Amino acid sequence: MDNLLTFSITVFTGFFAITNPISNMTVFLSLTQGADERTKRDINKRANIIAFIIVTVFVLLGKYIFELFNISIPAFKITGGILIFYIGFEMLQSKKSNVKNIKDVHIDENIAVSPLAIPILAGPGTIVTAMNFVANVTPLQVFLVIAIFGSMSLLTYITFRLSKYIVKIVGYNVISVIGKIMGLIIAIIGTGMIIEGIKISFNLMS
Numbered sequence: 642m643d644n645l646l647t648f649s650i651t652v653f654t655g656f657f658a659i660t661n662p663i664s665n666m667t668v669f670l671s672l673t674q675g676a677d678e679r680t681k682r683d684i685n686k687r688a689n690i691i692a693f694i695i696v697t698v699f700v701l702l703g704k705y706i707f708e709l710f711n712i713s714i715p716a717f718k719i720t721g722g723i724l725i726f727y728i729g730f731e732m733l734q735s736k737k738s739n740v741k742n743i744k745d746v747h748i749d750e751n752i753a754v755s756p757l758a759i760p761i762l763a764g765p766g767t768i769v770t771a772m773n774f775v776a777n778v779t780p781l782q783v784f785l786v787i788a789i790f791g792s793m794s795l796l797t798y799i800t801f802r803l804s805k806y807i808v809k810i811v812g813y814n815v816i817s818v819i820g821k822i823m824g825l826i827i828a829i830i831g832t833g834m835i836i837e838g839i840k841i842s843f844n845l846m847s
Contacts, residue, residue, distance in 0.1 A: 648782060652774050652789045658827045659725070659766050661732075662797040664820040666804035667813070668761060672752050685801045687753035692762035693794040696771050697787050703772040714776050718838030721769035726831030728766045732824025762797065766827070773834055 673681045699706070707717065774786045800807070808816070839845070 645781070645785070648778075649785055649789060652786055653793070654826065655770050655774065655830050656767070656790055656793045657796075658823045658830065659728075659770050660762055660793055660797060661820065661823045662793075662800040663807075663816055664823065665761055665797070666800050666807065667816060669757065669801045670804050670808065672757065682802070684753040684757065685798055688757035688762060689794040689798045689801075691754055691758035692767075692797075693791055695759065695763040696767060696790050699768050700771050700775050700783060700786055700790075703775055706772075715838040715842040717769075717776065718773060718834045718841065721773055722831045722834030722836075722838060724769055724831070725766050725834065726828050729824045729827030729829075729831055732827065733821055762794075770830070 669685065673684055676684070706712070707714070771786060771790060775783050778786075
């Protein structure tokens with residue numbers, strides 16, 4: 642039970658850091674600026690549902706994707722760790738990750754699919770993180786990963802719904818600080834994946 646609790650906390654922390662609903666709500670506000678409340682609500686709902694479906698598919702089919710492309714667990718962990726570390730490093734430098742680069746987006750409900758669902762909420766970093774959590778785990782842990790990302794999608798939906806009020810109360814400076822903290826956490830998670838991949842490669846797992 643303690644292992645499952647530790648695993649769940651680790652998964653939640655990882656997803657919270659990589660999806661970063663607090664920082665991303667400013668992106669949501671900028672993309673939907675000028676839209677009416679109903680349109681904003683529809684975009685918000687669609688984006689989170691699509692992101693949840695995408696991550697769930699990769700969580701459930703990750704094993705088969707590895708087998709199809711002959712990807713080893715150590716190689717995935719090392720490469721995924723480097724990618725996640727890079728995203729976190731960019732966040733620490735107050736840069737928008739290239740994975741989430743947004744240019745000239747018009748007010749259209751299609752932004753729920755891109756760029757909101759892909760790549761902001763379910764980009765490479767999120768997918769790699771999710772697949773890393775389900776590498777060599779039990780079916781119960783796979784279910785927990787899906788359930789936790791579902792709760793994260795719900796939390797993101799609520800955060801986006803309240804984004805206008807949160808920004809007024811908290812302010813952009815505090816949100817920027819939170820973004821840096823999330824970047825540090827993401828970089829640490831990436832480093833951990835790299836170390837774990839190296840340990841597995843050389844049979845150093847204790």
